[in-house]
Amino acid sequence: MREVLREPMLALLLVGGGIYLLLGNLHEALILLAFACASIAITVIQETRTERVLDALRDLTSPRALVIRDGTRKRIPGREVVRGDLIVLAEGDRVPADALLVRAQDLLADESLLTGEAVAVRKSVATAASPTARPGGDDQPFVYSGSLIVRGSGIAEVRATGSGSEIGRIGQSLRMLETEPPRLRAQTARLTRLCAIGGGLVSALALVLYGTLRGGWLDAVLAAITIGMSMLPEEFPVVLTVFMAMGAWRISRARVLTRRAAAIETLGSATVLCTDKTGTLTENRMSIAELRTSDGETMAPPASLTALSPQAQALAFHGLLASAPQPFDPMETAFHDFARTSPPERPPPTQSGWTLARTYGLRPDLLAVTQIWQPDAARPSCVVAAKGAPEAIAALCHLDDTHRTAISQALDAMAARGLRVLGVAKASYEGMDFPETPQGFTFQFLGLVGIADPLRPSVPDAVRDCRSAGIRVMMITGDYPETARAIAGAAGIDNGATILTGAAIETLAEPALREHLHTATICARIMPEQKLRIVQALKAGGETVAMTGDGVNDAPALKAAHIGIAMGGRGTDVAREAAAIVLLDDDFSSIVTAIRLGRRIYDNLRKAMGFVFAVHVPIAGLALLPLVLDYPLIFSPIHIAFLEMIIDPVCTMAFEAETEEDDVMRRPPRPPAESLFSRPLIVWSLLQGLLVLILVGGLFLFATQRAMPAEEARALTFVSLVLSIVSLILVNRSFSTSLVTAIRRPNATLLWILGTMITVLLSSVLVPAIRNLFRFAPLHWHDLGLSIGAAATVLVVLEIAKTFWRDRLRF
Numbered sequence: 001m002r003e004v005l006r007e008p009m010l011a012l013l014l015v016g017g018g019i020y021l022l023l024g025n026l027h028e029a030l031i032l033l034a035f036a037c038a039s040i041a042i043t044v045i046q047e048t049r050t051e052r053v054l055d056a057l058r059d060l061t062s063p064r065a066l067v068i069r070d071g072t073r074k075r076i077p078g079r080e081v082v083r084g085d086l087i088v089l090a091e092g093d094r095v096p097a098d099a100l101l102v103r104a105q106d107l108l109a110d111e112s113l114l115t116g117e118a119v120a121v122r123k124s125v126a127t128a129a130s131p132t133a134r135p136g137g138d139d140q141p142f143v144y145s146g147s148l149i150v151r152g153s154g155i156a157e158v159r160a161t162g163s164g165s166e167i168g169r170i171g172q173s174l175r176m177l178e179t180e181p182p183r184l185r186a187q188t189a190r191l192t193r194l195c196a197i198g199g200g201l202v203s204a205l206a207l208v209l210y211g212t213l214r215g216g217w218l219d220a221v222l223a224a225i226t227i228g229m230s231m232l233p234e235e236f237p238v239v240l241t242v243f244m245a246m247g248a249w250r251i252s253r254a255r256v257l258t259r260r261a262a263a264i265e266t267l268g269s270a271t272v273l274c275t276d277k278t279g280t281l282t283e284n285r286m287s288i289a290e291l292r293t294s295d296g297e298t299m300a301p302p303a304s305l306t307a308l309s310p311q312a313q314a315l316a317f318h319g320l321l322a323s324a325p326q327p328f329d330p331m332e333t334a335f336h337d338f339a340r341t342s343p344p345e346r347p348p349p350t351q352s353g354w355t356l357a358r359t360y361g362l363r364p365d366l367l368a369v370t371q372i373w374q375p376d377a378a379r380p381s382c383v384v385a386a387k388g389a390p391e392a393i394a395a396l397c398h399l400d401d402t403h404r405t406a407i408s409q410a411l412d413a414m415a416a417r418g419l420r421v422l423g424v425a426k427a428s429y430e431g432m433d434f435p436e437t438p439q440g441f442t443f444q445f446l447g448l449v450g451i452a453d454p455l456r457p458s459v460p461d462a463v464r465d466c467r468s469a470g471i472r473v474m475m476i477t478g479d480y481p482e483t484a485r486a487i488a489g490a491a492g493i494d495n496g497a498t499i500l501t502g503a504a505i506e507t508l509a510e511p512a513l514r515e516h517l518h519t520a521t522i523c524a525r526i527m528p529e530q531k532l533r534i535v536q537a538l539k540a541g542g543e544t545v546a547m548t549g550d551g552v553n554d555a556p557a558l559k560a561a562h563i564g565i566a567m568g569g570r571g572t573d574v575a576r577e578a579a580a581i582v583l584l585d586d587d588f589s590s591i592v593t594a595i596r597l598g599r600r601i602y603d604n605l606r607k608a609m610g611f612v613f614a615v616h617v618p619i620a621g622l623a624l625l626p627l628v629l630d631y632p633l634i635f636s637p638i639h640i641a642f643l644e645m646i647i648d649p650v651c652t653m654a655f656e657a658e659t660e661e662d663d664v665m666r667r668p669p670r671p672p673a674e675s676l677f678s679r680p681l682i683v684w685s686l687l688q689g690l691l692v693l694i695l696v697g698g699l700f701l702f703a704t705q706r707a708m709p710a711e712e713a714r715a716l717t718f719v720s721l722v723l724s725i726v727s728l729i730l731v732n733r734s735f736s737t738s739l740v741t742a743i744r745r746p747n748a749t750l751l752w753i754l755g756t757m758i759t760v761l762l763s764s765v766l767v768p769a770i771r772n773l774f775r776f777a778p779l780h781w782h783d784l785g786l787s788i789g790a791a792a793t794v795l796v797v798l799e800i801a802k803t804f805w806r807d808r809l810r811f
Contacts, residue, residue, distance in 0.1 A: 065096040068155070085158045091328050093149045098165040099156035100126050101141045106152035106361025106369070108329055109143055111135045112278065114166055115478045120150045120329050122362055134527065135166055136478060139364060150328030152361060239608050246656050247601040254593045255584040263563050263580035265605075267598025269670045270471055270546040270563060272538055273591065274531075277477035277484060279550045279567060280588060281491055282453040286334040289419055290450035291315055292410055301338060315447045318426045321385035322371050325356060331420065334451050357382060360438045368392040370438040372429065384427035384441050390448060393423030396438060397445040410448055418486025419450035455490045458589035463492040465592045469599075470668035471546075474521050476531055476557075478502075481524040494521045502526045505533065514541040531557040544669065548583075548591065550575055565591060592665075600660040602670075603735075608655035609676060610685045611732045615725055617689020618696055619643060622717065625697055632710045634700060634717050639774065643722075654729065657749040661736050684805055688731070688798055692724045695790040711777035715765060716787065719779065722761050723791035726754060731798045736806060739799050 065078045068086040078096030081087065087099055089107070101107070101123055108120040114135040126141035135144050143149075143156055145165040162168050244265075248258035258264060278284055292298050293311040308316070320339045323332035355377060360370040368388025375383060386396055390411050394404050407423070414421045425443040435441065466473050473493050477484050481499045488494075500516055502525040508516065514537050523534060531549075535557045538545045547554070547561035555578040558564030566579035567586045576582050583590045619635075626633050699720050703713040729750070734742040764770050765779055779787075 066090075066093075081158055081161055083158050083161060087156050087158060089143065089149050089154045089156060091149055091151060091153070091324075091326075095143045095145055095147045095149065095156075096161075097145045097158045098160040099143050099158045101143060101154050101156045102126060104152065104154035106359075107149065107154045108151035108362075110148040110150050110328075110330070111144060112284075114144055114146060120331075122367075123152075123154065124364060148328070150330075151324060151332075239605070239612065242653075243601060243605045243608070243656055247597070250601070251581075251594055251597050252584075254590060254597065255587070256590050256594045257568065257582040257584055258580070259576075259582060260580040264598050264601055266544065266562050267546075267595050268602045269544045269674075270595060271669045272472050272474055272543045272545050273466055274474045274476050274535060274538070274545060274547045274557070274561070275588070276549045276554055277475055277479055277487055278453060279586070280548050281459050281475065281487060282455055284453065284550075286330040286420070286451050287454055288316070288334050288338045288449055289452040289454075290414060291447065292414070292450070293447040294445050296406075311447070314426070315424055315449065318385040318446055319387050319422070319424045319449050321373055321383060321426075322369055322387035322424065331422070331451050335449075353377075357432070358434050362388070366392055366395075366438065368396065368423075368438065370396075370441070372434060374432075380431045382429045382432075384429055384443075386425045386427075386438060386443060387422050387449075390421055390423035393425050393443075393445065396441075397425050397443045399445060403445070407448070414448065414450045416482055416486065417450075418483040418490075419452050422449045422451065423447075424449060453487075455487060456588055458587055460490070460492040462589040462592045465665060466595075467492075469595065469665045471595070472521070474517075474523065476523045476526050476534060478526055479524060481522070484522050484524040488522050499524050502530050505530050510537060510540070513537045517541065529556070532560055535560045546591070546595075548588070549579075550586070554578075565594075596660065596665055599664045600658075601656075603661055603664065604655050604658045606676060606681060607658065607732045607735065610681050610688075611655065611728055613677075613682065613685035614688035614692075614728055614732075617686060618693040618721060618724070621689075621693040622697060622700070622721065625700070629701075631704055632713075634714055639718060642774075643725075654747065654750040654753050655732075657747055658733060659745045659747070661734065663736065680805065687801065687805075688728055688794075691797060692721070692728065692794055695793060696720045696724055699786060699790060709777055711775050712779065712783075715771075715774075715776035715779050716783050718774070718776070719761060719765060719784070720787040720790045722757065723787050724794045726757065727791045727795040727798070729754070730795060731802065735802070738803075739795070 065081050065085075066073055066075050066088040067081060068088065073088060078094070081096045085097075086102075087096065089095065095109070102125065104123050104125050107123040109123055110120045121136065121140070122138040123143060124139045124141055135147070142159075143154075144167070145161070146167045160166075160168070247264045251258050251264070275281060288301050290298065290300055291308070291312045293309070293315055295311060297309060297311060299308070299312060316335070316338055320335045323329075323335045327333045327336055353375075355374045357372040357374045359372075362369060366388075368386050370384065370386040373383045373385070375381070386393060390407050391404075394407055399407070411421050424446045426446055427441040427443045429441060463473050473491075475484060475488050475491075475493055477487075479487075481501060485499060498520070499522045500520045501523070504516075505513060505523075505526070513533070517534065517537055518541065523530075526534070531547075531554065535545050535547055539560075539562070544563075545561045546563040546565060547557050548565040548567070549555075549558055550567035554566075555575050558566060558575060559578040563581060564579035565581045565583060566575040568576065568582040568584040581594060622634050625631070696717060700713060700717040703716050708716070730739060730742070733739075733745070733747075733750075764774050765776060771778070
């Protein structure tokens with residue numbers, strides 16, 4: 001509200017209303033004051049923010065922790081955990097702090113918040129030789145704040161909390177980063193300031209000249225206010241505010257939330273889109289993608305397991321038996337999801353009365369999980385199932401070299417396609433006296449299961465649209481290079497370039513890194529701080545960078561990018577807070593929709609700004625003309641205020657509602673340094689304004705020289721000006737197509753506004769009460785013909801001129 005009250009136009013309206021009160025003209029005073037109140041109301045409503053929508057997305061709370069203090073276990077809020085506490089970890093727990101494991105049993109942790117990778121990693125107990133490590137990688141003795149325990153249990157000693165933890169360091173880097181400043185707001189503020197200074201000087205000069213030469217200082221003040229209002233393009237900041245607010249609303253209808261309006265202006269200039277793999281290009285859920293049986297049969301999963309051969313059914317079923325009944329591990333969840341299509345004669349064991357008798361967890365010397373199921377409690381016969389690393393399963397089955405070589409070749413082929421590969425084996429056992437280790441069973445090798453994080457179906461088309469719009473898509477992931485290459489190929493990302501790895505980035509100086517990033521499209525095995533370095537290097541190389549991500553590890557890069565795009569559904573609070581844009585449906589294709597809308601918004605913003613610039617030229621010229629030629633004043637503050645009430649909705653609502661240009665996604669990104677008020681746009685606006693000024697001003701001079709009464713000349717001039725403004729609206733609807741093509745584009749808002757304008761204009765001429773308020777005299781039909789002829793001339797001349805100026809205006 002304070003910013004609204006500081007607007008110069010509001011001050012001029014209030015001063016003008018006060019002077020009319022001093023002159024005893026209550027009607028005009030009340031109208032000006034009503035215009036002032038309307039200006040306040042419109043601005044306040046238009047500046048309503050959409051930040052509150054984020055509240056509906058906050059689904060992550062501070063985890064609670066089970067700690068051992070003084071030999072007693074107690075449950076406390078995660079934020080109260082301190083260094084030295086012993087925390088008890090179990091399946092489903094969120095780790096409250098960075099800690100060192102002192103006890104672990106078959107412990108797997110999902111560290112995707114920090115690494116971006118959905119595959120859980122194994123944990124082992126700390127030894128004296130345990131090195132300091134970072135998130136990601138198997139057999140580490142460390143667990144990290146924010147990660148999720150998906151299997152097993154353990155006890156860990158807290159080593160770091162708050163800003164000292166891995167997640168805390170990311171927060172520290174976020175506080176040190178500055179978001180990109182809004183360029184358009186600075187440009188419009190500077191132009192408005194220059195116009196206000198120029199208008200103030202001209203108004204002061206008019207005040208002195210009018211008061212000195214004509215006398216009547218109150219009338220001189222009104223004349224100065226009129227000139228000041230006519231020369232102040234106060235619509236510029238209003239248009240920018242409305243376009244950003246309406247743009248945010250329009251983009252939100254495409255399930256994209258705009259947290260910072262400045263991002264909308266940058267969308268159209270994005271040249272590089274850096275995207276995470278897991279959860280962004282992929283669905284962040286593991287699913288079974290391929291089955292290879294021991295007899296060499298290879299198949300993709302069908303819609304129903306009934307379509308599988310008996311060998312493949314056994315492979316899938318025993319993989320399920322080797323998984324936890326209530327899984328947290330994404331790969332075990334994939335077996336359960338796959339089993340939901342099981343035929344009725346073989347339901348999941350938990351639904352058929354089977355009992356889990358024993359589990360052998362992962363060990364460093366045997367990377368496999370073995371589970372023993374008892375189908376019937378009355379009988380001691382047991383089914384044994386094992387799954388794990390293919391080489392570990394081959395060892396359990398005691399396969400010969402020939403079979404091991406075949407498995408190795410199949411493993412390489414599946415891994416090259418980005419699949420995580422597990423081996424599956426089965427055994428039977430009589431009795432309940434189980435051996436100490438899985439090696440005590442006689443296993444039969446069943447085959448290999450390939451598990452993948454599926455690509456989102458909409459991604460290839462979205463990548464193709466980005467390429468046609470001149471936007472280079474770059475994948476930045478913590479996954480292995482071959483997996484990244486496979487996903488990039490499926491997504492349609494150009495994967496012919498050399499893959500840039502995190503290890504290689506560590507050895508590159510900044511100039512060399514920028515050089516490599518000019519052509520790189522895949523960055524693999526990347527640590528969080530390297531993502532930030534990549535974004536900063538791209539920016540230093542002159543790119544306009546959009547960065548997508550969903551994890552805590554993505555947050556610094558999201559904040560540093562020109563456009564940070566977070567995933568709203570699967571994304572973390574930290575990522576959403578750091579980003580400028582949030583995809584509410586986590587759909588990568590929504591990014592393309594946002595870019596398309598961003599370009600449309602910028603296009604329409606330039607049309608509106610050009611229109612505002614053009615229309616103020618004749619308004620200011622007609623306000624100054626009588627003073628220069630010593631003629632009666634044409635306009636008073638009430639006329640200017642009325643024109644502003646016409647211009648405001650036209651340049652905001654009407655132009656904002658214009659549909660996109662046909663080539664909006666076929667043109668290259670606009671240069672980031674390009675000014676909103678480019679030289680061709682300024683020249684084009686001046687040309688339009690001068691043409692209207694010449695024609696309408698010429699009508700005023702013609703009417704005055706023919707001794708037409710002042711009220712009738714004022715009405716003729718005002719009507720001609722408003723109709724010429726309608727012509728300017730039609731001309732500026734499109735810079736790239738003709739008027740005929742533009743008219744075919746639907747714009748219900750424009751039709752409604754034009755209808756209202758014409759109705760109000762006719763009322764001001766035909767209704768006596770309104771006519772007297774504006775000091776108009778009745779117009780003859782031939783006078784209206786002159787006004788319509790002037791407006792038609794403006795339309796025809798500018799349409800012809802636009803064909804020669806079109807290439808300069810296209811952007």
